[in-house]
Amino acid sequence: MAEHYSSFERGGRRWLFQRLTAVFLIGVLAFHFVLLHFVNHAAEVSFAGTNIRMSQIGYFATMWLFLVTATFHGVNGVYNALVNMGISGTRKRVVGGVLALAGVLLVVQGTRVAIAMTNLI
Incomplete structure (x- = not known):
């Protein structure tokens, strides 16, 4: 039988954060696709619309958390690979x-x- 090997320590924080960020990313990607591909079709997405969405603090915070989470998930994944x-x-x-x-x-x-x-600052 093949031996299991992983650079993650079982029960370690990096292992846990990799899984938690994956779950968060799946949820935010679903939100993104619904909002920008079904509610607003690609032809309707404009700079002005983006400016309006990003000026809403909740949307801004979600997108910023998406940036930070995706960056951590990607960097941590490449490092561990x-x-x-x-x-x-x-x-x-x-x-x-x-x-x-x-x-x-x-x-x-x-x-x-x-x-x-x-338009926040």
């Missing part, structure tokens, strides 16, 4: 640092764009 492939030592630390920096930069730039799309 590389660890499962056998990366270790200095390479593991460098990859972890590069991915963490990329994640922070993505969240910062995404936040800047989200704020620019609002």
Whole structure:
């Protein structure tokens, strides 16, 4: 029988956060598809409409949480895939640092764009 191997520690926080972010992402993606593909058809989506939606604090907060959650889920998933492939030592630390920096930069730039799309500030 095949041996089970995972870079996640059983019962660890990263394992739990990977699963929780997946559940959150499924829910927010469903919300996105219903709102922007069924309620408002693609041809009706405009910059002005986006500005109106993003100016609602609840929508803005949901989209910002979507950004942060998707970034964590993706970065954590890539890191753990590389660890499962056998990366270790200095390479593991460098990859972890590069991915963490990329994640922070993505969240910062995404936040800047989200704020620019609002009338909140």
